[in-house]
Amino acid sequence: MKKKIIILGHSQKFIKIIKNLYIHDQINILPWRQLYKFEKYKSYKNPDIIFMCGYDYTSHWYNYSKYFRVNVTSPLKFINSIYNKKTFLFYIDTVAKLRKKTTTKKLILSRYEFAKKKLRNELIKKFDKIQIIELPPLVDKNLEVNIFGGMFTKIIFKFLIMIKLINSIKLQSISNKFLLKNNFNKKYKIHSVHSFMLSTPRPLFIDRFLRIISS
Numbered sequence: 001m002k003k004k005i006i007i008l009g010h011s012q013k014f015i016k017i018i019k020n021l022y023i024h025d026q027i028n029i030l031p032w033r034q035l036y037k038f039e040k041y042k043s044y045k046n047p048d049i050i051f052m053c054g055y056d057y058t059s060h061w062y063n064y065s066k067y068f069r070v071n072v073t074s075p076l077k078f079i080n081s082i083y084n085k086k087t088f089l090f091y092i093d094t095v096a097k098l099r100k101k102t103t104t105k106k107l108i109l110s111r112y113e114f115a116k117k118k119l120r121n122e123l124i125k126k127f128d129k130i131q132i133i134e135l136p137p138l139v140d141k142n143l144e145v146n147i148f149g150g151m152f153t154k155i156i157f158k159f160l161i162m163i164k165l166i167n168s169i170k171l172q173s174i175s176n177k178f179l180l181k182n183n184f185n186k187k188y189k190i191h192s193v194h195s196f197m198l199s200t201p202r203p204l205f206i207d208r209f210l211r212i213i214s215s
Contacts, residue, residue: 003049018178047082061201061202090131096117152205160212
């Protein structure tokens with residue numbers, strides 16, 4: 001019997017992995033920014049698996065209320081509207097410690113990191129069958145950085161990875177993390193979400209810089 005799978009977000013690297021793993025199943029891909037439009041559609045209810053792979057990168061320019069709604073409130077409300085007790089939920093998260101030598105973390109300065117950790121915490125509290133896939137920046141087989149952003153951003157991240165300042169993982173090594181055989185009984189840690197300056201809109205590059213210095 002075909003599994004009913006929903007992917008939230010248009011991250012092509014994750015979509016490709018999921019489609020290769022679940023080749024015979026029914027897959028629907030929904031845009032992260034417009035999840036509020038799909039809550040009323042019964043065809044999306046009671047999925048077997050939900051993969052949460054999205055984030056609105058333009059939200060760095062939004063006011064805080066809209067940024068929080070599109071990246072935390074709206075996805076959470078959508079999941080609540082379609083989820084049932086048999087649904088398995090995968091959440092793609094970012095690592096808490098981006099820099100290799102980080103020992104403790106006191107404040108979150110990055111909008112991206114805050115939204116990811118805040119949504120993670122809410123999902124852990126509400127849902128039992130959840131698998132957190134926590135990833136550092138991804139690199140492909142040619143060691144090119146596979147992150148959202150322009151060429152300059154990718155060059156900077158590649159340099160930081162080369163000098164071993166920040167962590168990374170090879171894209172081709174993560175497929176097994178998306179399989180149902182993984183442990184869904186694991187109890188995940190609630191991350192600290194103490195933040196500062198998140199009300200201030202900023203370019204994505206600046207947000208990433210703030211994340212690096214606060215990691």
